[in-house]
Amino acid sequence: MSSSRAAVAGWALAACVYLLAQLHRTSLGVAGLLAEQRFGIDAGQLSLFVFLQIGVYAAMQIPTGVLVDRYGPRRVLVAAATIMGGAQLVFALVPLYPVALLARAALGFGDALTFVSVLRFAATHFSPRRYPVLVALTGMTGTVGNVAATLPLALLLRHVGWAPSFLGAGALSLVAGGAVALLLPDSTPPPRAVRTAAELRSGVLSIRGRVRRAWALPGTRLGFWTHFTSMSTGTALAVLWGTPYLVTAVGFSTAGAGAVLMVGVIAAAVVSPVLGWLIGERPSVRVPIGFGLSIVVVLGLVLLVTAFGDTPPAGPVVVFFVLAALGGPVSMAAFALARDYNHARSLGTASGVVNVGGFVATVLIALGIGWVLDLQGGTTARSLRWALLVAVAVQGFGVVRMIVWWLRVRATALHRQQRGEPVPVSVVRRRFDLRVTGPTGESGPGD
Template identity: 30%
Template structure:
């Protein structure tokens, strides 16, 4: 593929990733609207938001296998059409059950995007640029999460949250068509033959490799707590614990996402330049854990402190973007789709488990106050949930300490 065509194709693929990030964090920006529309509790709202993560988690290994066999082009196009259907169904949902179905379809559709993008990076570029490219992809992709903050809140007030998701359905369709036209079919020999024995053998190789699992644990703890918090509970937490308005909370959320995006770009480039993974990953994971300590023990803070706290937290959260390189570089190069998918599965499993768990803990502490059909939570109702997310961050830090240093090179050696 010509360089200019390849670049254009990657721009479109990253645009699909922007949409996946938007869908991932959109419930946080419209949490109160969703609670009012479906008359739901915190636990049910957590389940609605986490449905995306359930299907995303289950799809990671199948996506990795498909990326290594049928290729990224087909799966990303199919995913775009499914995501469009899910977004439209969510927008038109008359009940919580239909909204759950729409959210599930959306998660299914966008679940293939990131792994397909990583596979394209592995096929088209030198391995020494992998972490930098992942950081760049996440930097641009995080525009979707930034859009899920203040812009979504403002747009939802103008058009209603349903109109926003009709627009995202149309955008998904357009991106799918562009991907089909711009990404050329894979050349013969670049992908493994779809053979069950070969696939199962490759998967077993990755699963048996002890060096794979620390990266999965780090992704589970850091990304999982990030998805659970920023994906739903950050806005209610800021409004209740720190006394912010909804608009002020959305500004914090947008700042968090922007700092995270910048961090992804910087941390990947720094790691590649130093040819080190652990020396960058461990300090950043430690800062992330420390930020959770502040959230847990500091109590109500003024905006002059919550803004820099969320900015620092966003920068430190980006540490998990190195975990895909850590997993890829200790496994066979031909299995990069499966190894990165397994690592990605850790973070989304964390989000799937922690998002409703946090909601259940908040509900358990709730004192029964309801205003206009919406449950009202006091600051102390969030304590157990924040402690749970801080514990997950501690697991992420432990995983970061256990990863193998690869010096930005593939270290795989067949034990046989």
């Protein structure tokens, strides 16, 4: 493992591509109402932007892991930055809704290539103890992109307009891609070209086997559901429905809504390094923290739906948005689980599997809210209130699955301890723990 200045500088450059990916991903958070006007669309059609963008992102996570394992982070990051830049340029200029949809889908494709690539670079160049800190710092770097996509982007849209704002974002990605191509160190050997149909079939079967083996591990599934549950509501609000809710239901201006989103992003940025340090020092707390925050967010959603009527007061809403935003850094614990339970050769694949979770949940919430709004006749304070029940259902389901797999991982660790086998993290039996009487095929620590 390398901890040299070159490795740190390389990670910083890779993380900058992730920063821009976060900017692109959440740019509709403050531009959603403008997008409705620009393209002449309703709430359901607006939600399709996120459905395509995040849907493509989620679908590409496992292929991305395989690509990173095969080609290395530098090549994949160059492709990511180039695709995102080109897609954002198209989105800035086209007036037609179908073409804009395709641009957002391409943006999701490029975005999908970034985070796992940064994680693979960090895993290759830094020690296991430093890895959770690097994951947290990567997440914190991404929050800078989130910040840029809140109040700053809202003000930019107001003063210079749609096309210049998104053209500038696209140009930044193209510049970043060039910098990565020239400067990022990459020790991955060039892949051997696949020359025959038999080799191609063998490669496909190998990929399927990797994914199947990663998914078979309870630790990977725990990471998947931790990611699914922790980040879903906060991301759905950040990428699309936060500003419409704050403007229509609470009465904020667009700039005020951007400021609320920015406060949440800043809170997440402050929490990220502290959480990364805590997870690195005490890995046994990572799942309980994710579980606890998810329960708080679900209860907050229920409170907004039931306690305040159609127009909730600003104070509780701001507190809720900040808590939901903390799901971003908390969800980073899922990637520490992926590292613990998978071999280094397949870490990119396992990280991709885990990363699917949160974005599947985000798509379900974002698209579900749009459908509920259309069923109620449009975006009103009352319809937004009841649409939040979609998030309650999705995140509540995730909490249940997270508990199931956490108990299974603990049971496996306890069984190994009883047999005298080493585990990286010791587990103390509790009254709620499951009993395991035989091997489960799991390897790695309990939580």
